[in-house]
Amino acid sequence: MKIALLGYGKMGKIIEKIAIDRGHEIVLKIDYDNLHELTVENLQKADAAIEFTTPASVLHNIDVCIAAGVPVVVGTTGWYDHIADVKDKCLQGNGAVMYASNYSVGVNVFFKVNQLLAKIMNNYPYYDVQVEEIHHMQKLDSPSGTAITIAEGILDNVAGKSNWTNVLITDNPETPQEPLKPEQLLIESHRIDSVPGTHTVIYDSEVDTIEFKHTAHNRNGFALGAVLAAEWLQHKKGFYTVHDMFNFDI
Numbered sequence: 375m376k377i378a379l380l381g382y383g384k385m386g387k388i389i390e391k392i393a394i395d396r397g398h399e400i401v402l403k404i405d406y407d408n409l410h411e412l413t414v415e416n417l418q419k420a421d422a423a424i425e426f427t428t429p430a431s432v433l434h435n436i437d438v439c440i441a442a443g444v445p446v447v448v449g450t451t452g453w454y455d456h457i458a459d460v461k462d463k464c465l466q467g468n469g470a471v472m473y474a475s476n477y478s479v480g481v482n483v484f485f486k487v488n489q490l491l492a493k494i495m496n497n498y499p500y501y502d503v504q505v506e507e508i509h510h511m512q513k514l515d516s517p518s519g520t521a522i523t524i525a526e527g528i529l530d531n532v533a534g535k536s537n538w539t540n541v542l543i544t545d546n547p548e549t550p551q552e553p554l555k556p557e558q559l560l561i562e563s564h565r566i567d568s569v570p571g572t573h574t575v576i577y578d579s580e581v582d583t584i585e586f587k588h589t590a591h592n593r594n595g596f597a598l599g600a601v602l603a604a605e606w607l608q609h610k611k612g613f614y615t616v617h618d619m620f621n622f623d624i
């Protein structure tokens with residue numbers, strides 16, 4: 375398969391290696407310094423595009439892929455308020471778009487078990503629940519997209535929680551913190567060194583604590599999942615999430 379890489383940063387470089395190892399060819403690489411090469415004509419040289427850039431550029435990049443008729447796997451996070459608009463554009467433009475807050479198999483298993491755990495814990499309202507995420511210092515968005523997906527899995531199943539709220543923990547003890555309402559699900563974000571991504575769901579009661587945790591050791595799992603998604607999306611039309619590709623029903 376011929377692949378266009380939109381974004382050639384930490385993820386783009388690993389995706390390139392994994393794609394080549396799987397027998398694919400990279401026909402276009404777009405980064406901040408050659409944005410003028412992102413044209414419909416150039417994109418049409420590819421069978422699929424894989425997009426890992428920034429929250430500020432992702433919407434434009436998806437638009438160009440739809441205009442070119444090239445399926446696009448979107449990894450960028452931090453744009454999820456626009457999902458409904460992007461879905462409309464994709465369907466109206468007869469495009470093919472897949473998005474996911476996290477493409478790794480391990481995290482997608484974690485998402486599934488998180489929903490099951492939340493269903494069980496809904497019967498025990500004396501446990502309070504919160505989500506914690508830790509990422510590297512260069513991360514632009516908070517909370518992480520993965521933490522949002524985890525929070526949605528909890529909000530769908532735990533009756534005592536109605537919406538999530540985010541606190542980015544800084545080193546500054548003066549940073550004001552709003553008091554939390556009981557129905558708010560806290561997502562605590564930490565930015566430490568070069569951590570690839572750690573997510574923990576914590577159910578806490580007076581008598582004990584249950585911690586459910588996923589730790590990425592590197593970015594290879596995210597990158598492999600994105601390449602698998604491009605293989606899956608090739609020749610399809612429509613708007614998909616990674617859940618359409620992974621089937622963990624038992």
Ligand SMILES: NC(=O)C1=CN([C@@H]2O[C@H](COP(=O)(O)OP(=O)(O)OC[C@H]3O[C@@H](n4cnc5c(N)ncnc54)[C@H](OP(=O)(O)O)[C@@H]3O)[C@@H](O)[C@H]2O)C=CC1
Nearest residue numbers: 381382383384385405406427431449450451475476477596
């Ligand atoms: N869904 C998933 O599984 C995962 C998602 N992510 C998400 O992917 C995104 C990228 O992550 P990561 O690779 O670590 O980030 P990086 O900052 O390492 O890479 C982003 C790259 O995009 C480039 N860029 C900026 N603007 C544009 C543009 N308009 N068109 C093309 N390229 C552009 C940047 O160039 P320059 O540096 O010159 O500005 C940079 O090289 C983030 O949103 C992150 O949250 C990350 C891991 C897994």
Ligand SMILES: O=C(O)C1=N[C@H](C(=O)O)C[C@H](O)C1
Nearest residue numbers: 451475513518519520570571
């Ligand atoms: O920015 C990152 O690095 C990551 N972003 C994704 C997210 O926001 O959840 C996925 C992964 O955790 C790494």
